[in-house]
Each structure stands twice: as structure tokens, then as C-alpha cells.
């Protein structure tokens with residue numbers, strides 16, 4: 432019997448790997464793509480997420496094509512963008528960037544977009560864009576400084592990680608939670624299943640606590 436098709440995650444994000452694992456998918460290889468993630472001038476949030484997910488998939492495909500073990504694998508990439516209106520928030524790497532993001536998000540609604548790109552074994556590209564609306568409580572300057580001290584914002588789009596302390600900032604969320612963390616699990620598994628990748632939860636060992 433043929434084994435399951437190979438699967439490559441084109442991401443260096445530990446969150447994406449753990450979300451995939453949560454859905455019962457263990458990648459055969461990780462191929463993080465080194466792409467310039469700077470939004471283009473005037474680029475809208477959805478377009479930016481779509482473009483970057485596609486660029487990560489393109490880069491991973493090039494590396495997979497050169498690898499005898501992985502050729503013909505399914506490849507999945509993703510990009511998460513946090514936006515207030517048309518404005519794309521940075522992936523915060525500096526304290527000032529994170530503090531500015533949090534001041535902007537305080538007491539307001541924002542949107543989190545994750546684009547996923549799937550490359551099939553026949554090298555067809557499939558793309559999905561998922562949107563989640565999030566409302567934060569009002570954050571005092573003390574809240575912001577305490578959060579900055581946690582360091583949890585580092586490398587995160589919009590300067591926060593909902594899976595940590597910032598989960599308690601959320602007054603309301605409309606849409607997928609896993610999408611905010613970085614990989615929308617319903618859309619990912621549906622897309623993969625629709626392209627013939629076996630999604631069989633029966634194979635799983637239960638991990639929920």
C-alpha cells in the first residue's frame with residue numbers, strides 16, 4: 432500500500448507547527464522561507480497576506496523540487512497580518528513598535544488575516560484568506576508596560592500573541608481563533624482534504640487535556 436503523501440510546512444513558526452500537530456498532521460520536513468515581509472506602499476492587508484503566503488510557498492517549492500525525498504510533496508505556507516482599517520501593523524521586534532501597536536489596539540476592533548497557500552503534488556497553487564475580528568479592552572499604560580515586560584509580543588504580527596497573556600485583552604472575537612494564532616485549522620484541513628491529503632482524526636492519539 433502506498434503511504435500517505437509527503438507534507439512540507441513552509442514555515443519556521445513553532446505556533447504553526449503546533450497548530451498543524453493539533454489537527455493530526457506531522458510534516459515530513461520544515462522549509463521556512465526567507466522572504467522580505469515588508470508591505471508594499473499602499474498595499475492593503477488582504478493583498479499583503481496573500482502575496483507573502485504565495486512568496487513563501489514559491490520559495491519552498493524551489494527547495495522541494497531539488498530534493499529527491501520530497502519531490503511531489505504537499506507544501507503549506509501561511510502569512511498573518513494584523514490590521515486596523517487599511518493600516519497594516521508591523522511584526523513587532525522592538526519595544527517601541529510593540530507599545531505603539533498596543534496603544535492603537537487598545538479599546539478598538541481590529542482584524543487578523545491569515546492567508547494560506549497550498550501547493551499540490553501536481554504543483555497547482557491553492558489559496559485561502561481567513562479573517563477574524565478581534566476587540567481588545569482598553570489598555571492602560573501600566574497594562575502596556577507590563578505586557579512589554581513579558582516579551583511575548585516579539586516577532587508577532589500586531590505586537591501581541593493571543594495564545595498567551597494577551598488572551599485576557601480580548602473582549603470579543605468573531606471568527607477563527609487558530610487563524611489569529613497563525614493557521615486557520617478548519618480552512619487548512621478542508622483545503623488539504625479537498626486536494627486528496629488524508630485527514631483522519633482516527634489516527635490520532637488524544638492530546639487534549
Ligand SMILES: Cc1cn([C@H]2C[C@H](O)[C@@H](COP(=O)(O)OP(=O)(O)OP(=O)(O)O)O2)c(=O)[nH]c1=O
Pocket residue numbers: 441442443444446447463464468487509510511512513522543586587588589591592593594611612613
Ligand atoms: C496576532 C498573532 C500573531 N502571532 C504570530 C503568528 C506568526 O508566527 C506571526 C506573524 O508572522 P508571519 O510572517 O505570518 O510568520 P512567521 O515569520 O512567524 O513564520 P513563517 O513566515 O516562517 O511562517 O505572528 C501569534 O503567534 N499570535 C497572535 O495572536
